[in-house]
Amino acid sequence: MADRRVAITGMGMISALGLNLEENWASLKAGRAAIGRITLADVSSMKFQNGAEVRGYNPEAHFQSNQVDFWDRFAQFAVIAAREAMCKAGLKITPDLSEQTAVVTGSCAGGQTTEDIGFVDVYKKGGSRVHPLTIPKTMANAGASCISMEFGIRGPAYTVSTACSSANHAIGQAFWMVRQGLVDLAIAGGSEAPFSFGILKAWEAMRVVSPDTCRPFSRDRKGMVLGEGAAMLVLEPLEAARVRGATIFGELVGFGMTSDAEHITKPSAEGAALAIRHAMRDARIAPQEVGYINAHGTGTPVNDPTETQAIRLALGPHANRVAVSSTKSMHGHGLGAAGALEAVATVLALKRNLLPPTANYNQLDPECDLDVIPNQARTAEVEYALSNSFAFGGLNAVLAFRKA
Amino acid sequence: MATEPQPKPLSVSADDASDPVTEKILRIIATQKRIPPEQVHLDSSFEQLGLDSLDSVNILFELEGAFDIAISDERARTIRSVQEMVAGVKQLIAQKAGSQ
Numbered sequence: 001m002a003d004r005r006v007a008i009t010g011m012g013m014i015s016a017l018g019l020n021l022e023e024n025w026a027s028l029k030a031g032r033a034a035i036g037r038i039t040l041a042d043v044s045s046m047k048f049q050n051g052a053e054v055r056g057y058n059p060e061a062h063f064q065s066n067q068v069d070f071w072d073r074f075a076q077f078a079v080i081a082a083r084e085a086m087c088k089a090g091l092k093i094t095p096d097l098s099e100q101t102a103v104v105t106g107s108c109a110g111g112q113t114t115e116d117i118g119f120v121d122v123y124k125k126g127g128s129r130v131h132p133l134t135i136p137k138t139m140a141n142a143g144a145s146c147i148s149m150e151f152g153i154r155g156p157a158y159t160v161s162t163a164c165s166s167a168n169h170a171i172g173q174a175f176w177m178v179r180q181g182l183v184d185l186a187i188a189g190g191s192e193a194p195f196s197f198g199i200l201k202a203w204e205a206m207r208v209v210s211p212d213t214c215r216p217f218s219r220d221r222k223g224m225v226l227g228e229g230a231a232m233l234v235l236e237p238l239e240a241a242r243v244r245g246a247t248i249f250g251e252l253v254g255f256g257m258t259s260d261a262e263h264i265t266k267p268s269a270e271g272a273a274l275a276i277r278h279a280m281r282d283a284r285i286a287p288q289e290v291g292y293i294n295a296h297g298t299g300t301p302v303n304d305p306t307e308t309q310a311i312r313l314a315l316g317p318h319a320n321r322v323a324v325s326s327t328k329s330m331h332g333h334g335l336g337a338a339g340a341l342e343a344v345a346t347v348l349a350l351k352r353n354l355l356p357p358t359a360n361y362n363q364l365d366p367e368c369d370l371d372v373i374p375n376q377a378r379t380a381e382v383e384y385a386l387s388n389s390f391a392f393g394g395l396n397a398v399l400a401f402r403k404a
Numbered sequence: 405m406a407t408e409p410q411p412k413p414l415s416v417s418a419d420d421a422s423d424p425v426t427e428k429i430l431r432i433i434a435t436q437k438r439i440p441p442e443q444v445h446l447d448s449s450f451e452q453l454g455l456d457s458l459d460s461v462n463i464l465f466e467l468e469g470a471f472d473i474a475i476s477d478e479r480a481r482t483i484r485s486v487q488e489m490v491a492g493v494k495q496l497i498a499q500k501a502g503s504q
Contacts, residue, residue: 047476207461207464207477207481223477263456265458266457301481302457
């Protein structure tokens with residue numbers, strides 16, 4: 001069977017930038033960073049106090065009381081994003097479609113926030129027991145499971161946990177499953193909710209978190225800022241989507257993944273460049289066809305110059321012309337959700353002819369000398385875009401999108 | 405100068421181990437990197453010792469514990485040699501003593 005083209009017919013997103021897709025887009029468009037003082041954990045004694053938290057979130061407005069108690073915040077976010085994506089797709093999961101539908105989610109920390117609370121209870125407060133749902137709330141696949149239950153999806157459902165590349169790996173695998181005809185529909189994306197004291201202490205110890213804000217590619221960058229939220233995409237064969245008259249947000253055309261095999265935290269330009277090349281090859285496009293790259297762009301001293309090198313290695317002279325931005329400057333580093341948040345930003349950028357900026361940008365760094373769309377969104381009609389994710393552990397995953 | 409008996413002989417050279425703080429730092433670097441202590445000198449650069457950013461974070465973590473000090477991320481980023489590490493730690497120890 002020939003490869004099928006894969007359309008994105010639904011998208012949903014909840015992040016610090018907004019509680020739904022349009023709120024998120026409004027912030028991305030305005031170049032408005034949603035980074036502020038962390039409220040979900042006591043950070044008064046920490047080296048950093050800022051994060052990109054989802055504000056104004058009321059779980060009771062979305063879930064029945066037992067779901068609020070039984071699902072960790074990261075799983076709740078996954079379901080909220082999936083509901084919005086399915087609503088936009090205008091699809092009902094019929095009994096026939098049920099087994100032909102996949103759910104693939106990414107998450108890095110899973111429900112570690114729940115686990116952290118349990119550990120405080122037994123280690124610090126001297127308690128003798130933890131919440132009975134600690135295990136199912138903590139498991140990284142809780143998001144995928146909750147989505148499958150929500151919609152009665154009985155096909156393949158699983159979670160990929162590859163640190164900051166989780167969502168790109170998840171979306172990429174779901175894309176290939178739909179393209180190859182293994183399933184006829186997929187919900188794919190990522191979710192994360194890492195704001196608990198123990199997790200924040202672990203990030204503090206790594207010395208990679210900025211004390212103020214996230215300034216990717218800017219010479220005065222001081223590190224990443226943690227974020228939370230979820231985004232989900234609905235993927236289906238383009239032909240089927242056209243036949244049923246679905247709104248097509250964009251097309252997913254390529255996926256490439258590689259591993260550096262070098263260092264547990266330090267990224268390699270060669271490994272990342274190879275993933276970019278694989279994504280372009282999978283999409284059957286040439287470097288000069290790429291008009292926009294949503295960068296991994298964490299804002300750490302090490303990532304941004306390495307990613308600049310990787311883009312130069314993979315795109316050659318075209319790297320001087322391609323527009324690149326890091327939306328992490330606005331929604332923070334969503335870890336296992338990052339690739340999904342950025343996929344939404346990328347698809348809407350193509351669809352709406354507006355490239356979101358790199359916010360908080362101050363100063364050119366000669367080592368990050370790409371066109372990084374500083375601070376102001378840019379009107380541009382672009383046909384193909386890439387979205388990069390490069391994880392700790394040297395695991396790289398790059399997606400290629402085409403304008404609908 | 406030092407009248408009290410020297411601590412047990414160390415494999416770091418006498419020149420390098422000019423004071424107990426330096427000596428302890430050199431030992432911590434050697435222990436953390438799992439390299440022979442005689443290879444670690446005050447004038448060694450991180451490159452010479454094969455220390456990458458992760459090794460550095462790991463060593464700074466041990467130094468914070470060993471000397472009961474807090475090394476800021478900003479300071480940590482500027483430290484690229486053993487000499488800078490020793491100077492930084494000594495400064496923080498002095499600040500701590502001053503504030504007590």
